[in-house]
Amino acid sequence: MWGAFSSEWVKLQRRSMLAWGFGAGLFFPLLATILTIERAVRNPAFTGGHGHGIRVTYAVLEQATGLVHGVVDVSSLIGLVSLCLFAAAFSLEYSQGTLRNLLVREPRRARFLGGKFLALVLFVGLIVIIAVGISVAFAFALAPGKGISTAAWTSSTGVNDMLQAVLHAFIAAVIYGVFGAALGVLLRSPAVSIPVAVAYFLPIEAIITGAIWSGGSNWLPDHLLVALAHGGNGDSTYSHAAVMLVIYAVAVSLGILALFRARDA
C-alpha cells in the first residue's frame, strides 16, 4: 500500500492539483472568516443571520467558538472541494488511460485503491489544517480592528473548539471524498463524475428534503455532513450524524472496492 500512497503523492504535487486543491480549499474558509468578522453587527438584539454565517453579532464571535465560526459554516464547501478532488483523482486514471499502466505495476487492486485513498486523505487533511490555520490568523488579525474581543479564543475552551472544528471539517471532507471516489470509479470520467457529485450535494439533496422527503435531512449524507461539522444541529444530533456517516462511508468504500476489483481495467 505504501507504493500506491507514495506514487499518488507524486501526482498530487502537480501544479494543477496544488493550485486547484489548495486554492479552492483555502479560498472559501478565508472568505467566510473575513466576511463573518467584517459584517458582524454590534447590536446584541440582532438575530437575522445568527448561526448561518452571513451576519452574526459581536457577542457570538466573542465566544470561544467565534474564532472558527466562519470555517465551520463553510465546512461543506471544503467538503465539496474534497469531493471534486477525489472524483477527479480516480476518474482521471480511467479517462487518461493511466490506470492500466498503474495496475501493471501494482496488480493488487485493494492495496492500490487503499494507498491512493490514503494519499488523498492526507492531502485533504493538509488543506483543512492550512485553511483553518490561515482563517484563524486572519480572524486574529481582523478582530481587534473591529473591536471584537479575542480573549475567549485563546482560552482552553477556544483552543479545544478550534481543534474540534478542524477534526470535524477533516472527517466531513474525508467522507465527502469517499463519495467522490465512488463516483469517480463508477462513472470513470471527471467530466461526468464531478458535475454529478456537485449536483447531488448542492441542489438535489436540498430539493429532496425540501419538496419530497422532509425527514430526509436526518438520513441523507449532505445534511448529516453539515450536522457533523457543526457538532450537531437542528436536523441531527452529532452522534446520529456520526454513526450514519460511518455506515455510509463503510458501505460506499466496500462498494467501490468490490466494483474496482471485479471490473476489467
Next chain:
Amino acid sequence: MGRTCDTMTVELPHIDAAGALATSAVRPIVASRLSKRYREVLAVDGVDIDLPGGVVGGFVGPNGAGKTTTIQLLLGLVRPTSGTATVLGESIEHPERYLRRVGALIESPSFYPALSGRRNLEVLTRLGRLDKSRIDEVLALVELTERANHRVKTYSLGMKQRLGVAAALLPDPELVILDEPTNGLDPAGIREMRGVMRSLADRGITVLVSSHLLREIEAICDHLIMIDHGRIVFQGPIGGLLDAQQTGLIARPEHAADLEKLAALCIAAGKPARIDGEVLRVAAPEEWAAELNRHAFRAGITLRGLEVTRATLEEAFFAITDTDTTADVPAGGEIA
C-alpha cells in the same frame, strides 16, 4: 501441404499450460483455450499460445482482431471468460506473482501530461517499489535523457511512445509486452525501436510485440503469432512461414518481343506465367530459375534479368486468413 482456412483441417494441439510447465523450462507465455466475451462480442476465442523464451515474438492481426484484449488478459487487466494462461510460469489469476518481472506498453502510451517524463516514471517506480536508479538507465536507453525534465504534454507522439517503452523496461523485465510500439514513430524512430527490441532479445529478454503493421513485424521478429477474429491462425517461426509461401520468378528478356514466346515455354513446362509490362512473372519455386534459364537459352532467348520473389508477411497473412486462398503449413509452425 495446402489447407483452406475455412475447413480448419489442421488442429492446433491443445496446450495445457500446467503440463507445459511440468515438462519443460518455463515458457514466457502459455495460453490454453483463452476466451474473452464482451456481451455479444467474442473478442478472444479459445486462444492457444506458446511463446518460446528469448525471442522477439510478433503478435499480428488486423485492428479489432483481439490483440490488445489478449495482452490485457495476459497482464491480468481483464478477466478471461474461460480458459487459462500462465506468464513466466504463474497463472494469470495471480498477476502479482509475475508482473514484477514483466514490462508492458498497452495501446497508446498514457501519461500524466502535467508531469515530466522523469516524474511519470517515478510514479511507476514508486508504485511498483522498483529501483529508482532504473529511471536514468531506461531514459538513456530510449534517448530521452535530455527531455526527461520537460512536461509530457510538450512531447511528440514518438517521444511519448519511447517513454512508454522506457516505462515498460523499468522493472528490468524478463518479458516485455509491447502493444503497437511503433505507432506514431517516424522512420528513424521505428528503426531505433527495432534496435531496442533486438537488443532486449540479445540480452535474453523475451519480447512480445503486437502490431497491425505486418512489415514492421517482419523486420524485427523471429517468432510469429497471427490472430484474426479472436482466433490464432498461425504461430511459429516467422522464417518457416515465409519460406513455405509461394515464391515466384521474374524473368526479363533482352527483347520485349520474346515475352510471349517465353511465357509459352513456361506454361508448356507446367508453370503458370503472365506478362507484366516488360517482365514475365512465373509461379515457380526458386529451384526452377535455372530450368527457366535453360529453356530460354535453348529457345534463343537471352535473359537480361532473372530474380526470385518471396511472399511478404502481409501476403502470407492474407494467404492464411483468406478463405479462398491455400496456405502452406511451414515447418515448426501451426495453422489453425
